[in-house]
Amino acid sequence: MMLTPGWYMALAAVLFSIGGAGVLVRRNALVMFMSIELMLNSVNLTFVAAGTGLGLIEGQVAALFVIVVAAAEVTIGLAILVAVFRGRATANVDELSSLGG
Amino acid sequence: MIDYLWLLIVLPLLGAATLIVFGKRIGEPWAGWLASALVGAAFLLAAGFTVPLLTGDGQPETVELFSWIPVLGVDASLLWDPLAAFMTLIVTGVGLLIHVYAVGYMHRDERFGRFFGYLNLFIASMLTLVLASNFAVMFVGWELVGLSSYLLISFWFVRPAAAAAGKKAFIVNRIGDWGFLVGLMLIFAAFGTFSFGAIFETAPDVLSTAMATAITLALFIGAVGKSAQIPLYVWLPDAMEGPTPVSALIHAATMVTAGIYMMARSAVLFELAPATLVVVATVGAVTALYAATLAMGQRDIKRVLAYSTISQLGYMVLAVGVTAFTAGLFHLMTHAFFKALLFLGAGAVIHALGGEQDMRKMGGLRKVMPITFWTMVVGWLAISGVAPLSGFWSKDEVLAAAFAHGTYYVVLWAMGVVAALLTAFYMTRLMILTFGGEERWPDGADPHEAPKVVTVPLVVLAVFAGLAGVINTPFRESLEHFLEPSFEGVTQQSPAEGPTVVVLALVALIAALVGIFIAWGRYSKKVPEERGGYWKAARNGYGVDDWYGRLVVAPGKAMATWAGETLDGRIVDGLVNGVGGSVKSLGNSLSGSQSGWVRWYGAVMAASTLGVLLWLLLSGGLF
DSSP states (O other): OOOOHHHHHHHHHHHHHHHHHHHHHOOBHHHHHHHHHHHHHHHHHHHHHHHHHHTOSHHHHHHHHHHHHHHHHHHHHHHHHHHHHHHHSOOBGGGOOTTOO | OGGGGGHHHHHHHHHHHHHHHHHHHHOTTHHHHHHHHHHHHHHHHHHHHHHHHHHTOOOOEEEEEEEEEGGGTEEEEEEESHHHHHHHHHHHHHHHHHHHHHHHHTTTOTTHHHHHHHHHHHHHHHHHHHHBSBHHHHHHHHHHHHHHHHHHHTTTTTSHHHHHHHHHHHHHHHHHHHHHHHHHHHHHHHHSOOBHHHHHHHHHHHOOHHHHHHHHHHHHHHHHHHTTOTTSTTHHHHGGGSOHHHHHIIIIISGGGHHHHHHHHTHHHHHTOHHHHHHHHHHHHHHHHHHHHHHHTOOBHHHHHHHHHHHHHHHHHHHHHTTOHHHHHHHHHHHHHHHHHHHHHHHHHHHHTTSOOBGGGOOOTTTTOHHHHHHHHHHHHHHHTOTTSHHHHHHHHHHHHHHHHOTHHHHHHHHHHHHHHHHHHHHHHHHHHHHSSSOOOOTTOOOOOOOHHHHHHHHHHHHHHHHGGGGEETTEEHHHHHHGGGGTTOOOOOOOOHHHHHHHHHHHHHHHHHHHHHHHHHHSSOOOOOOSHHHHHHHTGGGHHHHHIIIIIHHHHHHHHIIIIIIIIIIIHHHHHHHHHHHHHHHHHHGGGOOOOHHHHHHHHHHHHHHHHHHHHHHTOOO
16 A cells, blocks of 8 residues: 555644644643644644655755744743743643733 | 114013023022113114114115015014114113113012013013014014013912903903904905015005905904003003003003004004094093093002003004004103103002002102102103193194094094093092102001112103103104104194194193192092092992903803813713723623633634634635
C-alpha cells in the first residue's frame, strides 16, 4: 500500500482534533499548552505532506516558520504561566477569570 | 517724524504691560511715576506733532502701519489731523495730570501698580480710538476703552457694589456697541471700505438719504451708549464706584466723549441725514435738562458730578445735532478741564474725610482745605457758565448755535438755558454743602489739605478751566480755524450773529446767576432736610433702574434661564446624554459574553471557525 499525502492529511486532522479538544476540555494551563503544541505540529505535518505531494519546497519552509513561532509563543506563554502561578498558586485557567465582564 | 506716530499708542501700552506684570514688584510710588512719565512722554510727542498743524505748514497725514485684514482691505493705519491732535492733547494732557493726582490718591492701595497699569491701558486704548484712520481700528479702540472702563470701575472688586457697577457699565455699553457695529456693517455694505478718507470723499455721491439715515442712527446708538445719553445713561452714575481718578479721567473727561468725537469725525455722514440730526439734537437737549434735574437731588458728591457729566454731554450732543461740531468739541474740551478738576477736588475732599461721600456730613471745609476750595471755585464758576471762565464761552456757543438753527431748535435752546440754570443751582448747592456752613464731619474725621501731588494737578486744571475759553471766543475763533481741515466739505452751523449773540450770552449768564442766587438763598443759612417727593425720587434716579430691571433685565434673565435650563439642559444635554447612554447600555448587555474563561473564548473561536467553514462548504464558495 502506497502512503499517499491523503493519509498524512487524515492523520493531521485527527491530531488537530485531539489537540483542539484538549484545549477546550482541560483546565490545566500546562496541558493546554501541550494541546496547542499538538495542533501546531499537526499543521506542520499537513504542510510537509502537501509540499512533498506537490513537489514544492515551500511546504517545508512554512513548517520551519511554524516551529520558530511556536517556540517563541511557548516561551512567552510559559513565562506568563510562571508569573501567574507565583501570584496565585494555581494553573487552573477557570480560576483566572478576573477580566470577565 | 510723523512716522513715529504709533509711539503715542505704544508708550502707554508698554507701561500697561510692564505694570500689569511687574506692578507689585515695582511698587509704590515708582509704578505711578513710571505710568505718569509714559503718558507725559506721549503728551510731549503729541505736542511736537501738533506744531506743524498750528503753524499751518502741516497737512493731515495718514500713517500706514501694516496690512491687518487683507480680505476686507483693512489696514492698521493712523490719521494725524487737527481733530485727532485736539483729542490726543486732551487725552494725554488731562490724563497726565490725573495720573500724577492718582499717585497721591491711591497711596497705600494694595494694588497700586495694577491700578496704573490699567490707567495706562486706558490711555493707549483711547489714543487708538482717536488716532484711527478707519472705522475698523476705531472700533478696536472703542471696545478697548470699554474694557479699561470695566476694569477700573470694578477696581475695588471686593465691594459687591463696585463689581456690579462694572458689569452694568459693560453690559449697557454693549447695547450701544451693537448699534455701532451695525453702523459699521452698513458702511461697509455701502462703501466697501472702512477708510475715513474714502468714505467721506464719496459719501454725498454714494449714499441715498435713507441709507445715510440708517447708518447715522446706528452710529448714534453707539454714541448714546458710550456718551451716556438717554436712554443708556444709567451706567454712568453707578460707575462712580470706581476710584475717583477713574471717574475724573474716564467717566468725565475723556472716554465718555468718545461718542461725541465719533460723531464729529463722521460729520459728513450726519450732514447727509437730516432726520438723524433732529433725533440727535432732541436727545441731547432732553438729556441735558433731565440729567440736571437728577443732579439737583443727589446727596452723594460724586453722583452729583456724574449726573452733571451726563447733562454736559447732552450739550455736546445737542451741538452735534445742530451741526455745530466745533462748538461741541469746544465744550468737550472745556468740560474735560473743569469736570476733571471738580472730580479731583471732590476726591480730595472724600479722602480728607476718610471716604465720606455724603454731602450732609461735610461742610466747613473752606478753611481746612483752602487750595482745594479755591480751585473748585474756579471749576464751579466755569461749569455754571459765569463769564469769563471757559464754560461760559463753550456753553454759550452751543446754545447760540442751537438758537441760530431756528424754529424747532429754539425749543431745544430754551431747554438748554433751563438746564444751565439748574446746573448753576446744583453746583452751588454742592459747593455750599461741602465747603460752606458749619462742620458736620463724621466722627473721628480730621481733614487736612491734600499733599502736593494732589494739589498741583488741581491748580493746573484750575488754570485751564479758567482760561481755556479764550481759544474760541466770538472775537477770535482760533479753534474753529484750527479744526477746519478736519471738517472739509462740512457746512457747520455758526452761532447767531451780531446783537443776537450778545443777547443770548446775557440770557445764559442771567440764567446762571439766577441759579446761583436761588441755591445761595436756600442753602447758605441751613441745610434743608430734602425728604419730600421730588428729592426722594431724584435720589432714586426717578426709579429708572427699577423700570429697566422690570422691562429689560427680567425678560433677559428669563430668556437666559430658559436657554440654560430648557434648551441646553434638556434638549442639547438630552441629545448628548442619550447617545452616551445608549452606547453604555449596549455595552452592558454585551459584557456578559466576556466571561473571562479562556476555555469559553476558545470554544467560541472553534465553533465560529467551524461555522464559517461549514457555511463555505455548503454555499460552495471555497471549492
